Amino acid sequence: MPIASFIMTLDRHDPEQIIRNCQCDSEVEVHGLDDAGQAVLVIDATSSRRLEELATRLQQLDGVLSLVPVYLNAEDEIARIESGELRPEFSFGRKSEKPAPLS
Amino acid sequence: MSLSRRDFIKRSAALTAASYIGMTLPGATTAQAAEELTWHRGSCRLCGVGCRVQLGVNVKGVAVALRGEPKSRTNFGYLCMKGMMFYRIMAHPDRLTKPLYRESKQQPFREISWDEALDIAARKFAAAKREHGPDSTAYYGSGQCLTEETYLFQKIMRTALQTNNVEGNPRLCMASAVGGYLSSFGADEPIGSYANIEKSSCIFLIGSNMAEAHPVLFRRVMRHKLDNRDRVKIINADPRFSATSRIADLHLQFKPGTDLALLNAIAYTIIDEKLFDQQFLADYATFRQGKAEQVDMTAYWQSLQDYSPEKTAAICGGNIDAEKIRAAARMFATSKGSVSFWCMGINQRKRGVWANNLIHNLHILTGQLCREGADSFSLTGQPNACGGVREGGGLCHILPGHRPVANEKLRNQVEDAWGIPRGRIAPKPGAHTMKMFQQVNSGAIKALWINCTSPAQSLPNVDLYRQGMAREDVFIVTSDIFPTRTTELSNLVLPTAFHFEKSGVYGCSERRSQLTLKAVEPPGDARPETWIATEWCARLADQLQDPVALQAVKPFLGKEMAVAQPQAIWDEYTQQLTKHRDNDLRGATYQVLGQMADGVQWPAPTEAYALTGGTGIKFVKGIDPLASSEAKDDKPYQFYGPGHPDRKLWVWIRPQAGADEEPDSNWPLYLSTGRVIDHWHTTSMTGRIPELMRANPYSFVEINPRDARQYGISPNDMVEIETRRGKVTMPAKVVEGPIVGTVFAYWHDMHEDRMINKVVKDSFDPGSKEPEFKICACRIRRVSGPQALTPFVVS
Numbered sequence: 080m081p082i083a084s085f086i087m088t089l090d091r092h093d094p095e096q097i098i099r100n101c102q103c104d105s106e107v108e109v110h111g112l113d114d115a116g117q118a119v120l121v122i123d124a125t126s127s128r129r130l131e132e133l134a135t136r137l138q139q140l141d142g143v144l145s146l147v148p149v150y151l152n153a154e155d156e157i158a159r160i161e162s163g164e165l166r167p168e169f170s171f172g173r174k175s176e177k178p179a180p181l182s
Numbered sequence: 183m184s185l186s187r188r189d190f191i192k193r194s195a196a197l198t199a200a201s202y203i204g205m206t207l208p209g210a211t212t213a214q215a216a217e218e219l220t221w222h223r224g225s226c227r228l229c230g231v232g233c234r235v236q237l238g239v240n241v242k243g244v245a246v247a248l249r250g251e252p253k254s255r256t257n258f259g260y261l262c263m264k265g266m267m268f269y270r271i272m273a274h275p276d277r278l279t280k281p282l283y284r285e286s287k288q289q290p291f292r293e294i295s296w297d298e299a300l301d302i303a304a305r306k307f308a309a310a311k312r313e314h315g316p317d318s319t320a321y322y323g324s325g326q327c328l329t330e331e332t333y334l335f336q337k338i339m340r341t342a343l344q345t346n347n348v349e350g351n352p353r354l355c356m357a358s359a360v361g362g363y364l365s366s367f368g369a370d371e372p373i374g375s376y377a378n379i380e381k382s383s384c385i386f387l388i389g390s391n392m393a394e395a396h397p398v399l400f401r402r403v404m405r406h407k408l409d410n411r412d413r414v415k416i417i418n419a420d421p422r423f424s425a426t427s428r429i430a431d432l433h434l435q436f437k438p439g440t441d442l443a444l445l446n447a448i449a450y451t452i453i454d455e456k457l458f459d460q461q462f463l464a465d466y467a468t469f470r471q472g473k474a475e476q477v478d479m480t481a482y483w484q485s486l487q488d489y490s491p492e493k494t495a496a497i498c499g500g501n502i503d504a505e506k507i508r509a510a511a512r513m514f515a516t517s518k519g520s521v522s523f524w525c526m527g528i529n530q531r532k533r534g535v536w537a538n539n540l541i542h543n544l545h546i547l548t549g550q551l552c553r554e555g556a557d558s559f560s561l562t563g564q565p566n567a568c569g570g571v572r573e574g575g576g577l578c579h580i581l582p583g584h585r586p587v588a589n590e591k592l593r594n595q596v597e598d599a600w601g602i603p604r605g606r607i608a609p610k611p612g613a614h615t616m617k618m619f620q621q622v623n624s625g626a627i628k629a630l631w632i633n634c635t636s637p638a639q640s641l642p643n644v645d646l647y648r649q650g651m652a653r654e655d656v657f658i659v660t661s662d663i664f665p666t667r668t669t670e671l672s673n674l675v676l677p678t679a680f681h682f683e684k685s686g687v688y689g690c691s692e693r694r695s696q697l698t699l700k701a702v703e704p705p706g707d708a709r710p711e712t713w714i715a716t717e718w719c720a721r722l723a724d725q726l727q728d729p730v731a732l733q734a735v736k737p738f739l740g741k742e743m744a745v746a747q748p749q750a751i752w753d754e755y756t757q758q759l760t761k762h763r764d765n766d767l768r769g770a771t772y773q774v775l776g777q778m779a780d781g782v783q784w785p786a787p788t789e790a791y792a793l794t795g796g797t798g799i800k801f802v803k804g805i806d807p808l809a810s811s812e813a814k815d816d817k818p819y820q821f822y823g824p825g826h827p828d829r830k831l832w833v834w835i836r837p838q839a840g841a842d843e844e845p846d847s848n849w850p851l852y853l854s855t856g857r858v859i860d861h862w863h864t865t866s867m868t869g870r871i872p873e874l875m876r877a878n879p880y881s882f883v884e885i886n887p888r889d890a891r892q893y894g895i896s897p898n899d900m901v902e903i904e905t906r907r908g909k910v911t912m913p914a915k916v917v918e919g920p921i922v923g924t925v926f927a928y929w930h931d932m933h934e935d936r937m938i939n940k941v942v943k944d945s946f947d948p949g950s951k952e953p954e955f956k957i958c959a960c961r962i963r964r965v966s967g968p969q970a971l972t973p974f975v976v977s
Contacts, residue, residue, distance in 0.1 A: 110196040149260060150250070150266075
């Protein structure tokens with residue numbers, strides 16, 4: 080399902096510990112950390128909902144200053160949407176027939 | 183998907199990210215070769231920053247991936263969650279795919295053919311013109327339309343229908359910035375570029391929650407601060423402590439509506455402590471009051487006597503004291519380079535133009551302009567408010583190329599370029615947005631085309647104007663990609679192609695024009711607006727039996743709609759209408775834009791110059807080609823803008839002016855509104871992206887803990903917000919965000935119970951005509967404890 084990469088900016092006090100905290104979940108891979116406190120993360124999630132949960136959790140970790148997405152590949156999910164197998168949430172289908180009553 | 187393919191994609195994702203920060207990871211060639219995607223360069227769709235992206239399209243022609251464009255000087259490859267997700271609405275099942283029509287707004291829609299739809303639209307607009315005159319017709323567009331679309335629609339309205347009733351939603355968000363730039367600098371749009379962020383030593387953020395509204399730009403600010411913790415100072419002035427405030431060295435929290443006093447007080451300190459640039463003022467500035475009466479610096483200083491730091495601290499309240507004002511003034515004036523950024527908090531005010539003037543004053547007084555690291559920069563909310571609407575003639579008072587419609591000479595230039603008789607374009611400006619919808623209410627406007635925007639949700643005091651839009655004698659066409667609150671009030675709904683499903687140019691906040699070419703097919707019968715407008719106008723000319731009307735689209739008729747047609751429109755606009763204007767874009771041809779990763783900044787009069795990227799800083803000889811060609815003396819800066827005959831910057835005397843509606847005993851609180859990071863505007867798009875909708879499924883009202891205690895409100899309680907215009911109800915977020923005495927609500931939610939624009943006041947700036955969304959008076963009460971709510975989008 081969706082694969083996304085991010086650049087994470089870390090507090091420089093103890094970046095290695097922050098990285099260890101990021102890797103608590105097997106769906107999160109850390110591919111490198113530079114001297115400016117920037118890390119490359121890849122999330123390989125089971126669903127878009129899971130991707131969102133993981134990204135939210137990472138952003139909330141102590142010492143994480145920002146988590147910026149740069150790449151998203153959702154080809155599996157989009158193929159399922161196209162085939163009708165998967166329907167996005169918050170999709171209601173067109174049914175506008177009447178103007179909404181005015182309050 | 184095989185395991186190996188997932189591994190390749192993961193590797194590619196990692197390499198992409200690593201390349202943006204200069205990190206080396208092994209294995210690049212193998213992973214990139216395995217992707218099997220074609221990458222198409224274009225712009226992001228969801229704010230005014232102008233981030234460049236690459237859309238990944240698979241062999242079936244389906245968009246399945248997105249990544250940032252690393253060569254872009256706007257975002258350097260970085261994206262935000264909104265930007266990364268936007269392409270996913272392309273295949274959304276809610277997309278409009280067939281023209282829909284109903285004679286009466288009480289009837290259900292029925293699907294019709296394009297032929298039938300265009301005939302109906304032509305017949306209705308022609309009938310309105312014949313029976314009620316040209317000004318009974320109107321066009322209301324958007325800062326999300328491509329420049330080619332805005333340009334073509336305004337050309338049709340002015341040429342075929344002979345009305346200047348041409349407006350767009352940028353009137354609601356940046357008209358005060360236009361007024362400010364024109365009256366202070368003599369020319370619209372910022373002098374500098376985003377590149378000043380990394381060269382600045384002081385960044386002044388006022389009336390902007392950049393962290394949520396322009397997150398990629400905010401990342402640049404944050405990165406600059408982190409890399410230069412001691413050298414770079416950040417000042418944030420805002421009645422609300424927002425995500426942006428967290429990086430500030432100094433947060434100035436003031437009572438809503440006292441921003442003009444605060445800005446005057448900073449100017450007072452700059453003069454009082456002799457921190458101004460005497461030579462810059464002598465060379466480049468004059469002082470003005472009223473309607474541009476020239477005064478001297480002594481008169482200006484005299485006008486500031488009501489704004490000593492001590493007096494102003496008493497006006498502003500909040501955490502403001504005299505020393506904070508002085509500290510801000512010193513940081514700003516003594517830094518090697520100061521950049522100001524602002525957005526709706528300044529523009530959406532009853533005196534938004536004045537507030538803009540007072541920010542510009544600080545830069546003129548200190549000479550913090552026209553050099554690296556120094557600029558006075560109004561951020562823009564939409565991707566093409568600048569390029570399309572401000573530059574392309576998308577407002578009722580301006581023709582393409584920053585030409586006031588009331589100026590006969592400039593009007594004649596446009597008529598000549600279009601090959602229509604002189605006198606064809608009406609000399610009187612049309613109805614600005616609020617007046618336009620007042621005229622819809624009165625029935626004076628009989629036929630209205632709304633393109634790519636939803637005024638039935640985005641106008642202030644919106645229920646009042648929805649009543650007019652619901653009138654049976656007002657024919658409304660809406661062209662859009664999804665159902666909205668506005669399609670609900672329309673007779674004819676036309677399905678349009680989305681971004682990357684058509685070709686055209688966006689011009690972002692920093693005068694940068696960027697091309698996005700068609701990469702995927704639109705769904706169903708959705709079509710590009712340029713094709714729709716062209717075909718409509720041809721039928722309109724037939725209905726009107728007016729060959730001049732046909733002239734509006736004659737050069738574009740029959741052209742291939744994906745690229746050739748928008749390219750022909752762009753060529754006409756840039757080559758004929760920007761020639762020798764301050765936004766000269768003649769060098770920014772499709773061929774040049776196609777070569778540039780991040781487009782071209784105007785002025786760019788030749789292709790050779792445009793291929794260098796264009797003009798990063800206006801008015802500077804050696805950087806801006808017009809500064810040399812338009813030079814009148816040997817000074818290094820040449821302020822050649824069309825608005826100031828004296829070619830000077832104007833320092834304005836502008837007194838403090840509060841909100842149009844201040845709290846009183848019956849309405850004791852301020853109500854302010856704004857944005858959250860996960861959503862954009864009316865949520866017609868972001869509301870259909872589950873990841874974004876789940877993050878912020880409905881509006882909240884932020885209440886300061888002290889106010890919450892006073893009103894007996896706990897977190898997540900349902901709270902009624904009542905103003906003189908009505909009531910809405912939404913959950914409470916009790917947070918040390920808004921200043922005591924102010925509540926702050928998110929404006930995106932389109933649910934009837936939570937649509938905050940139903941209660942916002944529709945007063946507007948007398949100069950810019952931009953409404954004061956940001957401040958009105960309200961009262962609140964706890965309705966109940968927490969309730970389960972359902973996210974909502976119109977479908």
